[in-house]
Amino acid sequence: MVLLEGKSKGGYRMSTLILGCGSHVNTREKDHIYCDLRPYQNVDVVHDLDVYPWPFEDNSILNISAVHLVEHLKNGLLPFMDECWRILMPGGALYIETPCAGMDPDLEFADPTHVRCYRPHTFTNYFLRSEIGKLNYTTRAWNILHLLVPESGPNKNCIIVHCNAIK
Secondary structure, eight states: OOOOOOGGGGGGGGGGGEEEEETTTOOOTTTTEESSSOTTTSSSEOOOOTTTOBOOOOOOOEEEEESSSSOOOOTTTHHHHHHHHEEEEEEEEEEEEEEEEOOOOHHHHHHHHHOOOOHHHHHHHSSSSHHHHHHOOOOOOOEEEEEEEEEETTTEEEEEEEEOOEE
C-alpha cells in the first residue's frame, strides 16, 4: 500500500491522486501523488490501473483526477469507478475528462490505445444512487456535481464529469 503523508481529522490521509499522468509532469504539487503505467520522471506510483486493487488504502484520497485515461482501460469504467470509490475518503471527488463517443471520430478513434469511449448517459444511468439498483452493476453510488460536453474550446467533444463518492 502507498502511505500518504499528512493526516486530517479522523485519520484520513488527504491528497490528490493524478491517474495516468504520463510524461508531462513538469511542476509537482506537494500534496499530489502521480500514478502512471510507465516509470516516467516524477511518477510516484507505477501501476497498471487495469489491475485491482490499486496500491492505495481505503478512504485515503481526497481527490482523484483522470484526464484522458478511462478510454484506455481494458477492463472498462465499472471497475475503475468502484476502485475510485474505494480509495476516496467519504465525500471525496473524482474528476474525469474523456472523449465523448460519437462526437469526433478523430478524437475517439485516432489513438490506437483507445479501448472504449463513453456518453454522458453512461454516468447518469449507471452510477447515480437512484439508478444503480436497476441494473445492479455496482453498489457504489456517486453524486454528479458537474457533467457537460463542451461544443468549443480545448475540451471540445469531451465529457467532463465531476462527481463525489456517496458513502
